[in-house]
Amino acid sequence: MFAATTSSKLVKNTTYKVVIPFYVYAALSFLFATILLFFSTNAFTQHYFHPRTLAITHTMALGWGTMIILGASHQLVPVLIESKLFSNFLAYLSFILAAAGIPLLVYSFFNFQFNLTAQTGAALINAAIVAYLINIAASILKSKTENVHAVFVFTAAVWLLVTTLIGLLLVCNFTDSILPKDSLQYLSLHAHIGIVGWFLLLVIGVGSRLIPMFLISKYDDHRMLWLIYFLINAGLIIFIVAFFLGLPSSVYLLPIAMVLSALFLFGKFCRNAYRQRIRKQVDEQMKMSLLSVAMMLLPIVFLLVLIVLLVFSFANTKLVLAYGFSIFFGWITAIIFGMTFKTLPFIVWNKVYHDKAGLGKTPNPKDLFSTKIFNSMGIAYLTGFVFFAAGILLANTIILQVATILLLITAVLYNWNVLKMLMHKPLIK
Amino acid sequence: MNEVITNNDRFCTVALAALHHVIDPEIGLNIVDLGLIYQIDFDEAAKEVFVSMTLTTQFCPMGDSIRDGATRAMQQAFPEYKIHIDLVFDPPWNSERISEQGRQFLNR
Numbered sequence: 001m002f003a004a005t006t007s008s009k010l011v012k013n014t015t016y017k018v019v020i021p022f023y024v025y026a027a028l029s030f031l032f033a034t035i036l037l038f039f040s041t042n043a044f045t046q047h048y049f050h051p052r053t054l055a056i057t058h059t060m061a062l063g064w065g066t067m068i069i070l071g072a073s074h075q076l077v078p079v080l081i082e083s084k085l086f087s088n089f090l091a092y093l094s095f096i097l098a099a100a101g102i103p104l105l106v107y108s109f110f111n112f113q114f115n116l117t118a119q120t121g122a123a124l125i126n127a128a129i130v131a132y133l134i135n136i137a138a139s140i141l142k143s144k145t146e147n148v149h150a151v152f153v154f155t156a157a158v159w160l161l162v163t164t165l166i167g168l169l170l171v172c173n174f175t176d177s178i179l180p181k182d183s184l185q186y187l188s189l190h191a192h193i194g195i196v197g198w199f200l201l202l203v204i205g206v207g208s209r210l211i212p213m214f215l216i217s218k219y220d221d222h223r224m225l226w227l228i229y230f231l232i233n234a235g236l237i238i239f240i241v242a243f244f245l246g247l248p249s250s251v252y253l254l255p256i257a258m259v260l261s262a263l264f265l266f267g268k269f270c271r272n273a274y275r276q277r278i279r280k281q282v283d284e285q286m287k288m289s290l291l292s293v294a295m296m297l298l299p300i301v302f303l304l305v306l307i308v309l310l311v312f313s314f315a316n317t318k319l320v321l322a323y324g325f326s327i328f329f330g331w332i333t334a335i336i337f338g339m340t341f342k343t344l345p346f347i348v349w350n351k352v353y354h355d356k357a358g359l360g361k362t363p364n365p366k367d368l369f370s371t372k373i374f375n376s377m378g379i380a381y382l383t384g385f386v387f388f389a390a391g392i393l394l395a396n397t398i399i400l401q402v403a404t405i406l407l408l409i410t411a412v413l414y415n416w417n418v419l420k421m422l423m424h425k426p427l428i429k
Numbered sequence: 430m431n432e433v434i435t436n437n438d439r440f441c442t443v444a445l446a447a448l449h450h451v452i453d454p455e456i457g458l459n460i461v462d463l464g465l466i467y468q469i470d471f472d473e474a475a476k477e478v479f480v481s482m483t484l485t486t487q488f489c490p491m492g493d494s495i496r497d498g499a500t501r502a503m504q505q506a507f508p509e510y511k512i513h514i515d516l517v518f519d520p521p522w523n524s525e526r527i528s529e530q531g532r533q534f535l536n537r
Contacts, residue, residue, distance in 0.1 A: 013490060075490070082487065213486060216456065216485060216524075218523070278524045278527070278535060279456065280535060280536045346454070346455070346491065349494075350494060353454075353494070354493065357451065357452075357495070357497055359501055360450070361450070362452065362454070364452070364454055364455075364457045365455065366457075
């Protein structure tokens, strides 16, 4: 007889069936992006507005970064807001729409054809983001507690929708000239709203909850987090206003300084959480996540140099490429590596061992993947990243080719470990 | 200091031995040494056990598994008893509740 009662004061987890497809799609997108990179090294010695570069950037930004963040946030939002996800159906819908739209868009960029295929792809992606935004907003509205992390996630989702809407307009503008200027002129607006509004805001909102949680640190500072929130959003709004008013390049130093201050504060937040941790051992995945916080500074350095050069009327396409590369293959990729191997083992563990906990010795979530493969992936990744950035700046195709092999190995090792987790069979009956 | 309140020391020892098998999967430490168990009371006449326990954080994504694991472990140790698990967050868990063995484990 199994007679037991339990009080239920717990947050209900989102089912793994919702979350795992996003992770799988992201892993395959990363592999695809590195294969594309391997065959496109020449593109990185030319102008950044190159079909291959655009295809790789959108595979990384949408297929890799956005898909995995969408998936993880369906799992994490209930944890942040202490309430259930509003709708699994909307989560499935956002996956299906984005999964269908991204290849259409990437294919169009690759062939540099902005016809109905590209427009359909962009429209599907927008529909996916609308479904996601409704789901997040309704989940937060249902929740009884207001919290800063949830506000970060919601605002990030709004900025994501702004980014994809601008993207749709840019795609249509190629053929129908619906905007006052040509699409190339709006690229920095589109890219920065996505990078700062979506990726940065979301990473800080979720990271500020997860990093102390995984370190078992009691540190928390909501005032600092609200200040970070204000600095990033105000900086982004000033950037948009300056863009539309056509203000001089030097004005952009103000939003950069605001975002840089926010990054500095987030770095301080992480350092304080690290210092007040109860768990002294810090695993490799957490080290990778903390490294990605430091890696946020590299694109800022490139950007500052770019602005200074622009003030003196020097445009440098190599720096623009290095800037973009350091964001998508640097900061975003590093944080995804760290967080994949912190969150996915839990999702799989819950799926496999939830009904077996307490009945015998179960493996820990970290035992579901190979640390050896993870460490090899880390070495291949960091070496490949440094080589590729150097290859762009030196316009050296041999260095670029070596780097693409290392990044391809990274993607293979990442996929191997993800597959190993997904295929895990219970070790106890 | 990790102290469990109980009305039956003998049964409590058996219960804690069973709960030692329940691990917080993220930390890798059992929930007894982690100090998650607050109180275990037994009603021998009614054949009921009341466990008051907490989690390191209320937002713990593994909370479900830990609570269900504790229920199963108690059910195995006391098959004739009805098990009641109450999750409480007041007082909140703090690191002072980790036992000496737990501290040694975390500082390895």
